[in-house]
Amino acid sequence: MSEPVIFCDQLCVELGGMKVLRGLSLSVHEGDFLAVLGPNGGGKTTLLRVILGLEKPTSGTVTVFGAPPGFASHQIGYVPQRLFFDREFPISTWEVVMMGRLSRRKLLQRYGRSDREKAAEALEITGLSSLRNRRIGALSGGELQRVLIARALASEPELLLLDEPTASVDPDMKSTIYDLLDKLREHHTIVLVTHDTGTIARHVSRIACLNCTLEMHEKGSTLDRKALESLYRYPVDVVEHIEPHGGSTEEHRDHA
């Protein structure tokens, strides 16, 4: 098989003296659609942040497109869980999506026609073309989520990292976003962090359960939903019921 897009070996991460990820090993290959499930505080977002180069691993190795994290920014499209921003900020949908072109342009290089074309394309795919001049603060939660996806797409990424893209949207919008991901998986490698145990099995090719350590569930020739469900229900449902407040990682039992 070709070189993995993401490769983690014995990855450990401590944040504020707390072990968030313990001995995690993972390879994501081109064309994969990987869902990472797990309880809050289980390290899902941290894993994405390590891949993006925003957090440094305490030990172990990570490579992204064969390089250390942070060196492949133009190949990665990141969709954060939620954008914390000033709703009064004078910026339009278009300008936010254009920000996706930053990683494609050098310092001092101005945006050109190809940048505008890619941004327009991303708006088209996400169904936002009619909102391109809308001020970002005037968008609904679902629209904002699609703007974040459009921004990631505008950078023409090979790898898409999505952090709970359906967490703050209504059920209708949820299926729209999953339909969109189904379309995108044809051309992108996707890693999706989510709580959506119900819908996810239908869409993804692999599922990882993350709770400090990682348990991988590969699909066989056919996707055995029942087996998958029994595998991933445990860390999500059970843990959320035991620890409704998320709790600290130390309190979580190790499932793997």
Place this chain on the structure above:
Amino acid sequence: MPDILHFEFMRNALFAAILSSVACGIIGTYVVVRKIGFISGGIAHTAFGGIGLGYYLGVNPLVGIIPFSLAAALGIGLLTRKAKVAEDTAIGAFWAAGMAIGVILIGLTPGYAPNLFSYLFGNILTVPSSDLKLILMLDLMIALMVWLFSKEFLAISFDEEYARISGLKTVALDLLMLCLIALTVVIMVRVVGIVMVIALLTIPAAVARNFSRTLQGMMALAIAFSVMFSIAGLWLSWVFDVASGATIILVASFVFLVTALMKARGIRLGS
């Protein structure tokens, strides 16, 4: 009003008002959307050390301010971003230390310090032509930098984390922006003085935000508001024979208060 333009000092005052408005409209927009008014105040007050240095060395205090305000910008920026010192602590330390250096240097200067008051509270009526040239140069430099780095500055202002992920050197860009604030402070000292700089760095942009959809639009409007405040203040100070810098600030504050109250009462101001 045109007859008062026969005086050279009045023409200079008008030029100073317009030139300083360009800097504070552009940079003030970033100060307001990034909510870094307090840093700007810190940089301005640290600059008092530079005024002291100017008196002590017998050079133009405006020239003395430049290294001091730049050092404050870089010092506060590096301490908070690299050494993880709490921002308000770093600002407070620089603020007070800069003023202390200024007081000591002025004390060491033989004789008394002429026009000290004008550097503290501004006097737009006494801006010499040589200072106008310096202000124009700084203006051009600020405008050029903002034009060159517009997409990067927008990115770090709106979503710093995404900017970092996109491969931008966000700390360096942040420091650059603080340095541009420092240069704006130098410009504003002649007009409203270091104590009141913070008002013109925030009020015109804050009022402009109510009517703007884009950062560039906000900058243009902030420049317009700043020119209006400065000229109205200048005219009122002429009519009532009171301090010009303070009058400009009061005009700005009054408009700010009115727009803030209208907004609070749910009156739509713009888009």
